Each structure stands twice: as C-alpha cells, then as structure tokens.
Amino acid sequence: MSGGPDTGRGDFAVLLRRLREARSVTQEELAGSSGVTAKAISALERGERRRPYPHTVRSLADGLGLTDDERAALVAAVPRRATPSTGGATTSGSATAPAGTDPPPPPRPVAPPPAPAAPLVGREADVAAVLDLVTTGARLVTLTGAGGVGKTRLAREVLARAAPAFPDGTGFADLAPVREPTAVLPRLATALGLSEPPGGVSTASLAAALHDRRLLVVLDNLEQVLAAAPAVADLVERCPDLVVLATSRAPLRVRAEREMPLAPLGTPAGDGAEEVAASPAVRLLLDRAAAAGASLPLTPDTAPLLAAVTRRLDGIPLAVELAAASARFLTPAALLARLDRHGLDAASGAPRDLPDRQRTMTAVLDASADLLDPDDAALLGRLAVFAGGFSLDSAEAVADDPGGADVVGGIGALVEQSLLVPVPAPDDVPRFRLLEPVRQYAAVRLRDAEAALSTATAHADHLLDLGTAAHRRLQTARIGPPLDRLEADHANLRSAFLRLLELDRPDDAARLAGGVWLYLGLRGRAREGLDWLGRLPGGESDVGVAWAAVARMGLRLVVGDVAGLRQEAAVGVPVAARCGDPVLASEASVLAGLGAVFAGDLAAADDLLTLHPGLHAADAPWAQILRDFGRGQLALVAGDAPRAARLLDASLAAARDLGNEFTVATALNVRASAAEILGDDVRAAVLLGEALELSVRLRLGWTLGYAVPQLAGVAARSGHPVVAATLFGAAATLTVSDAVDAHFPPTRVTTDRGLAAAREALDERAFAQAWEAGRSATPAGVAELAARVVADVTRRGPA
Incomplete structure (x- = not known):
C-alpha cells in the first residue's frame, strides 16, 4: 500500500x-x-x-x-471554495462573477447587529427550535405569524445567539420600507457589508461574493415583497454556506423553505396566583410594566385581573407590551376596564423607539389588511361576527357573499396571512378563530361596511338553526359529538341569543334557549342559561313562552331550585299544552312532574308524569324514558322501593336501547338509589361506577354530580373512609363548578350518614386532607377512585 x-x-x-x-x-x-x-x-x-x-x-x-x-x-490543506468562471470552468482562485455581470466588490467585514436591549420573555422553546434549524442544516427558515406576535424580536435573539456558528458574520435587513421585490437583494447585500457594483446587485453577483462565506442573514418583514422569494431561494441554492432567516406574515412557498409558525404567548388557563405567575404572557406584562417604572402586584386578588388582561390581548406580545406601558398610571382593574371600553388602542405611551407602524395594534393590523385583496378584506370583516371561533360550514352559512369570492378560498388566504388561526375541532369540520385583537379590528371594519346588519342577522339565524336542531339531536343516541359542537360554539350561542333580543325577536331567543338547555345543564352552564332566560323581555307568543318555560324548568331542576321550577311549571305546562306541539307539551309536563317528585307532591307528580294524549311513546322515546324513571323516583319517595326497582330496571333497559348516554347515566343513578335503599351496596356500586365512567367520558356534569356523592356513601359504608372523604370533597366542587344540586330526597339520608361515618373514622386533619384532595381532583382522578371502590365492594360481596 x-x-x-x-x-x-x-x-x-x-x-x-x-x-x-x-x-x-x-x-x-x-x-x-x-x-x-x-x-x-x-x-x-x-x-x-x-x-x-x-x-x-x-x-x-x-x-x-x-x-x-x-x-x-x-x-x-483545506481547498478554497470554487466559483463559476466566465467560461463555465471552475477556479480555486478569487471568485469571479458569471459572464454578463459586474465582478462583486470585495466584501467588508460584517459587523454583528446590535444585541436586543430588552430580554426576550416566554420564548425559550421557540429560540431553541429556530437555533437548531439554522445551525444544523436548514438553509431558508421562515418565521410566520400575526402582526405583533414577535417574529422580529425572536429573529434578533436567534441572530445574536447563533453568531458563534457563523464565523463570517451575521446581518439584518429590514424590509419594512421596501415595496419593490427588486430592492430585496440590494438590502441583503448592504446588511452583509457588500457595496453595490456599478451594474447593480443580481443573484449572480451576490452568489459570487458570498459563495465561500459562512453567513446568517435575517430578512425582516418579507411579506410585503413575497415576489422576491424565488430570488432569495435561488441565492440560497447557489451559496452553500449562506443561511437566511426570514420573518413574514405569510410563508414564502418555495421548495427550500422550512416554515416555523410562531404562536402568541400562552395565557393562563385558570386564575390561581401560581398558574398566572407561570404564564408567559403574564410574565411579559409584568416585565414590561416594571421596565416602564410601574409595579403591577401579583397577588391572589390581582391574579385573575392580570390573567384577564392577557386573555383580552390573546397573548400577542406587542399588544401586551403596549398595555404594560399604560400600567404606569393604571391599576390592574383599571387597565382591564380600559381594554373593555376602548379595545385595541386602549394602551397609551408606547415606547418611543418603536416604529410608527408598531405604536398601536391598529397600525399593525392596517399593514396586514393592506396586503389582502378586496374580497378577502371584506370576508375578514364579516368573520368578526363570530365569537370564540367558527367552523367552516358556519363561515359558509354566515359570511358568504353571493357576489364575492369563494369563502373557502378566502379563509385560506386569511390563514396564509396569519390573520386567521386553525384550531382543534370537535368533529371533522375544520375550525378557525380570529385572535382577539384581530377580531376587534375586523369588527370595526364590519361596522363601517354596509353588510354589518345582514351579517349579524345571518349569524343569529344560523345559530338559531343550530340550537333548535340540537334539541332533538340531544334526545337521540351518541350525544357526545353534538354536545362538543355546542360547547365549541358556546360564545356564538350566547352572542346569537343577545343579538336576537337586539333584533326584537324574543320568540326566537326563547326557541334558541329552549333548544340548548340540556347542553347548558350537562356541561356546567345551568346558571348562565338561567341568566340568559332572565333577559327575555316578556310578551312572547305561546310558543315562545313554552320554549322558555321548558328551558327554565330543566335548568332549575339541574341547580336544585325546586320551588322556582314549580312556579315556572304553573305557567309553562298549560301554555305548552295549547301551543300545538305534543312533544314540547310532554317535555314540559314530565319536567314539571320531576319537580313535583322532588317537592314530595306525589299527587301532582302522578298527574304530571304522563305524555301528551295525542302522542305515542314511540314518537318521543326520550320523554317516555324520563317519564318512566320519574315514576320510579315517585315510587321511591312513596316508600315502595321494590316497585321502584322494577320500574327503574325497565327505564334503564329502554335508555340502553335508545343509546342516549344522558338517560342511561340518569337511569343508572336512580336505580342505584333504589339499590341503596334496599341495602344492596354491591349493586349500587356497580351501577354508580358505570354512571360515573359514562359521565366522565362524555363530561356530563349533571349526572356526575349525582353519582359521586352516592358512591362516596357506599365507600364510607364499605370501610374506605379516606376514599369516601375524597369523593365527598370532589362532589362539593362539582356542586359549585357545575351548578348541580346532587341531592335526591330518598338518598339524602344515606349520603349524609356516609359523610358522618367518614368524619367519625378519620381524625380532623386526615379528613381535611382527603377532602381537599377531592376538591382538586381531576375527573379522571375521580373515575380512578370510583373504580377502586367498585372493585373492592364487588370483590367482597354483600355484607
């Protein structure tokens, strides 16, 4: 060798x-x-x-x-990097430009851009991700996101931290003043210390000058000149050691691009002081307020206010920074109130070193809107009618302009420009939302347009259709998907209800509330629903009165307001009977009958728990099942537990046949009550375990609120005082958070005895610890405890 x-x-x-x-x-x-x-x-x-x-x-x-x-x-021994010669051969000497171009001027040393003056808050993971991209092989990285989300600030941070990996220098080209794509390459050349040759800057001349240099350059605000993207991609392809980090509200859509969408800063999910303090958006608010010479105290009292401020601003860093500037003379409560009153431009006293285009959120969003074509800009305004997001089918129903462009294409354009954000959907229909500052901006544009009233009316009509269709859908099988859809559109439902009142359509507002009352009760919003209904002005037609009465009776049953339910029934039942809708009349009668059972008025309950004379059970299976287990409850209250068990077994079987999870869980709970009264804790535990699992899986707060305290009583009687105390604590939290009254009269005594037994078995400290553990338990944690109780009780068998 x-x-x-x-x-x-x-x-x-x-x-x-x-x-x-x-x-x-x-x-x-x-x-x-x-x-x-x-x-x-x-x-x-x-x-x-x-x-x-x-x-x-x-x-x-x-x-x-x-x-x-x-x-x-x-x-x-390292060979010099070759560049194309004018004849097409390569040379290892100094680089020469291709034929037809001026030779590049000798590069000057590239001075590093100034380091950012203020610390970057809440973007640690984003910085690490971009650093990894630009230093490990990605050649053209684009930070995309809404105006004010912090793309420029993040790019500057990456530029400063990545400098050691780029020995030939870094550069920053601000393209905000640039409107012509042909001006992009000269800006890039200047940022990298190159003088413009007599023939002007071209891709070829730049490539010849930069070919053997390890450089990182930021192209900031490239969205205004997206037509320059192919030239930038060509330059990157010609220069193997050049890395470009672009910021843009829209992706470049070139093959070499690695897009990294930048989301707003996270806002607190809850209002606890620790959770609020850990939120990136609140951390930024406090940091910028301190820099402005203000002191925003974070205490248990102010934490909910600070959290609300960042949520109003949707965590957009520029909006948070502008709000922090106002904190010099405003308390957290006053700052929040100002945001509520004045919206986007509530903040004053923006830092003087911010460019004019970033001194207000309106200016930022004006720049974004200027990039849209007229049809897309008009669609943006119409979409502002939605609150809390919308599905694609809702957008097509509400925001379509027969004389304009296709809604789907317009939504795609708005997503592309980072004005519209895709969000998780409860079904297969794509869902989107406007960031709150964008929605406020778009709402102003809608108010200034001729389409404001027609769009608002279309929104109210669409949600009315959605709500009334949900009434029957929630009485059939597989109620999880429609419940999730209604929850996703909850803010739209509330907005539509209020808008119907503004449009002087109280009957339609009552129909909407009547259509969604079961959703409101099952998903912990019963008191909110009663507040909606309290806004009805009165004077509705019989149909409107009947729908409102059904909704009020159902929600008062959820919260345990038996007296209020019976007062409502006195008006609602006869009105519903004469409105010409036997299904609605039967629903009103059965709900009134359940209220009579809880009140102990057995004669009235027996009379009310019947279907409309002209209605066959097959036409209203849901109401029939409610009637049947209402009669089972009536037998329990009357002291005939064996008869109650027989009626409830039949009711449970019918509920399973229907496949409606609410009626199944309700029948399981009531049948468990009969088992408890009959002394069969094994049967009660099995029934309650199934009801609890079903309720947790579908997030049925109403039925969960009944199952948990009953099972806690079983746990106490079965020798599990710690688990019992934990479940009782969880039940107390459910009662408050989901507005559920969890006491059925026949089981109230046994539940109270179980609570007393748990207290007696534990010392005061142990009981308090278990109770607090239950109050903070997740639904999944409650389900796990319940499964342990059921397994132990069934293993040991009858006492």
Whole structure:
C-alpha cells in the first residue's frame, strides 16, 4: 500500500487521518474531544466533505492538540471554495462573477447587529427550535405569524445567539420600507457589508461574493415583497454556506423553505396566583410594566385581573407590551376596564423607539389588511361576527357573499396571512378563530361596511338553526359529538341569543334557549342559561313562552331550585299544552312532574308524569324514558322501593336501547338509589361506577354530580373512609363548578350518614386532607377512585 498522499480524496482528508492516527485516536474519541460528530469526521477522512468550515477545522485541531505548525498545515490543506468562471470552468482562485455581470466588490467585514436591549420573555422553546434549524442544516427558515406576535424580536435573539456558528458574520435587513421585490437583494447585500457594483446587485453577483462565506442573514418583514422569494431561494441554492432567516406574515412557498409558525404567548388557563405567575404572557406584562417604572402586584386578588388582561390581548406580545406601558398610571382593574371600553388602542405611551407602524395594534393590523385583496378584506370583516371561533360550514352559512369570492378560498388566504388561526375541532369540520385583537379590528371594519346588519342577522339565524336542531339531536343516541359542537360554539350561542333580543325577536331567543338547555345543564352552564332566560323581555307568543318555560324548568331542576321550577311549571305546562306541539307539551309536563317528585307532591307528580294524549311513546322515546324513571323516583319517595326497582330496571333497559348516554347515566343513578335503599351496596356500586365512567367520558356534569356523592356513601359504608372523604370533597366542587344540586330526597339520608361515618373514622386533619384532595381532583382522578371502590365492594360481596 502506498504511503504517499491520496490526491483522489484530497490532501485535507489524508492529512487529517494521518494526524489522528499518529496520536492513536479513534474517530469516536476525536469526536468526543472536538465536538465534531464521528459521522462528520468519517466523511472528511473519506473525502466526501472536502471543504470543512473554518470553525470545524479549529475544533479538530484543538481536539487533536496540534502544534502551531501542524495546525497551519491542516488549515492550508483545506481547498478554497470554487466559483463559476466566465467560461463555465471552475477556479480555486478569487471568485469571479458569471459572464454578463459586474465582478462583486470585495466584501467588508460584517459587523454583528446590535444585541436586543430588552430580554426576550416566554420564548425559550421557540429560540431553541429556530437555533437548531439554522445551525444544523436548514438553509431558508421562515418565521410566520400575526402582526405583533414577535417574529422580529425572536429573529434578533436567534441572530445574536447563533453568531458563534457563523464565523463570517451575521446581518439584518429590514424590509419594512421596501415595496419593490427588486430592492430585496440590494438590502441583503448592504446588511452583509457588500457595496453595490456599478451594474447593480443580481443573484449572480451576490452568489459570487458570498459563495465561500459562512453567513446568517435575517430578512425582516418579507411579506410585503413575497415576489422576491424565488430570488432569495435561488441565492440560497447557489451559496452553500449562506443561511437566511426570514420573518413574514405569510410563508414564502418555495421548495427550500422550512416554515416555523410562531404562536402568541400562552395565557393562563385558570386564575390561581401560581398558574398566572407561570404564564408567559403574564410574565411579559409584568416585565414590561416594571421596565416602564410601574409595579403591577401579583397577588391572589390581582391574579385573575392580570390573567384577564392577557386573555383580552390573546397573548400577542406587542399588544401586551403596549398595555404594560399604560400600567404606569393604571391599576390592574383599571387597565382591564380600559381594554373593555376602548379595545385595541386602549394602551397609551408606547415606547418611543418603536416604529410608527408598531405604536398601536391598529397600525399593525392596517399593514396586514393592506396586503389582502378586496374580497378577502371584506370576508375578514364579516368573520368578526363570530365569537370564540367558527367552523367552516358556519363561515359558509354566515359570511358568504353571493357576489364575492369563494369563502373557502378566502379563509385560506386569511390563514396564509396569519390573520386567521386553525384550531382543534370537535368533529371533522375544520375550525378557525380570529385572535382577539384581530377580531376587534375586523369588527370595526364590519361596522363601517354596509353588510354589518345582514351579517349579524345571518349569524343569529344560523345559530338559531343550530340550537333548535340540537334539541332533538340531544334526545337521540351518541350525544357526545353534538354536545362538543355546542360547547365549541358556546360564545356564538350566547352572542346569537343577545343579538336576537337586539333584533326584537324574543320568540326566537326563547326557541334558541329552549333548544340548548340540556347542553347548558350537562356541561356546567345551568346558571348562565338561567341568566340568559332572565333577559327575555316578556310578551312572547305561546310558543315562545313554552320554549322558555321548558328551558327554565330543566335548568332549575339541574341547580336544585325546586320551588322556582314549580312556579315556572304553573305557567309553562298549560301554555305548552295549547301551543300545538305534543312533544314540547310532554317535555314540559314530565319536567314539571320531576319537580313535583322532588317537592314530595306525589299527587301532582302522578298527574304530571304522563305524555301528551295525542302522542305515542314511540314518537318521543326520550320523554317516555324520563317519564318512566320519574315514576320510579315517585315510587321511591312513596316508600315502595321494590316497585321502584322494577320500574327503574325497565327505564334503564329502554335508555340502553335508545343509546342516549344522558338517560342511561340518569337511569343508572336512580336505580342505584333504589339499590341503596334496599341495602344492596354491591349493586349500587356497580351501577354508580358505570354512571360515573359514562359521565366522565362524555363530561356530563349533571349526572356526575349525582353519582359521586352516592358512591362516596357506599365507600364510607364499605370501610374506605379516606376514599369516601375524597369523593365527598370532589362532589362539593362539582356542586359549585357545575351548578348541580346532587341531592335526591330518598338518598339524602344515606349520603349524609356516609359523610358522618367518614368524619367519625378519620381524625380532623386526615379528613381535611382527603377532602381537599377531592376538591382538586381531576375527573379522571375521580373515575380512578370510583373504580377502586367498585372493585373492592364487588370483590367482597354483600355484607
């Protein structure tokens, strides 16, 4: 084997291997001492990588502990990077521009951009992700996001932190003043220390100048000149050591691009002081307020206010910073009130070093709107009618303009420009939302447009259709999907209800509330629903009165307001009977009958728990099942537990046949009550365990609120006082959070005895600890405890 240099692989490859082997070092050992990967060292020694970066050569020399002469020889062995010559051949001498272009001027040293003055708050993970991209092979990275979300600030932070990986320099090109795509490359050249040649800057001349330089350059605000994207991509392709980090409200849509969407800062989900303090958006608010000379105290009292401020601003950093500037003279409560009154431009006293285009959120969003075509800008305004997001089918129903562009295409354009955000959907229909500052801005545009009233009316009509259709849908099988859809549209339902009142359509408002009362009761919004109904002005037609009465009776049953339910029934039942809708009349009668059962008025209950004379049970199976287990409850209250058990078994079987999970869970709970009264805790535990699992899985707060305290009583009687106390604590929280009254008269005594037994079995401290653990338990945690109780009770069998 020849010992001479292997010129086929290159002098650098031969010399590196010789120096490594002379020190008896493996590639893996050199990787450990140099920080260069073993894979990269292997590629260099095989000649697959012929031109390592200068910092790579320095790291290898340090790892091998080379002498000055050896180090110089290794550096000299790196071939100079070739560039195209005018004749199409390559040369290892100085770079020359292709034919037809001026030779590039000699590059000046690139001075690093100034480091950001203020700390970057809440973006640690984003900085790390972008740093990883620009230093490990991504050549063209685009930060996308809404105006004010912090793309420029993040890019500056990355530029400062990435500088050591780019030995030939970094640059920052502000494209905000640029309107012509042809001006982008000259700006880039200036940012990298290049003088403009007499013939002007071209991709070819820039490539010739930058070809062998390891550089990182930021192109800020590229959305205004997206037509320049192909030229930027071409430059990156020609310059293997150039990395471009672009910021844009829209992606560049070129093949070399790696897009990284930048979301707003996270806002607190809850209002607890610890959770609020950990929120990135609140951290930024406090940091910028302190920098402005203000002191926003974060205490248990102010935490909910600070959280609300950041939620109003949707965590958009610029909006938070502008709000913080007002904190010099406003308390948290006053700042929140000002945001509620004045919206986007409530903040005053923006930092003087902010450019004019960023001194208000309106200015920021004006710039975004200027990039839209007229049809898309008009669609943005119409979409502002939605509150809390919308599905694609809702957008098509409400915001379609027969004379304008396609809604689907317009939504795509708004998503592209980061004005519309895709969000998780409860079904297969795509869902979107406007960030709150964007929605406020768009709402102003809608008010100024002729379509404001027609769009608001279309929104109210669409939600009315959705709500009235839900009434029957929630009485059939598989209620999870419609409940989730209604919950996703909850803010729209509330907005539509109020708008119907504004439009002087109280009958329709009553129909909407009547259509969704069961959703409101099952998902913990019963008191809110009663508040809606309290806004009805009166004077509705019989149909409106009947719908409102059904909704009020159902929601008062949920919250345990039996007296209020019976007062409502006195008006609602006769009105519903004469309105011509036997299904609605039967629903009103059955709900009134359940109220009479709870009130102990057995004669009235027996009379009310009947279907409308002209209605067959097959026409209203849901109401029939309610009637049947209402009669089972009536038998329990009357003291006939065996008869109640028979009626409830039949009711449970019918509920299972229907497949309606609410009626199944309700029948399970009531049948468990009969089992408890009959002394069959094993049967009660099994029934309650199934009801609880079903309620947790579908988030049925009403039925969960009944199952948990009953099962706690079983746990206490079965020798599990800690678990019982924990479940009682969870039940207390459910009663408050979901507005559920969890006491059915026949089981109230047994439940109270179980609570007393748990208190007696535990000392005061142990009981308090278990109770608090239950109050903070998640639904999944409650379900796990319940499963333990059921398993133990069934294993041990009857006492």
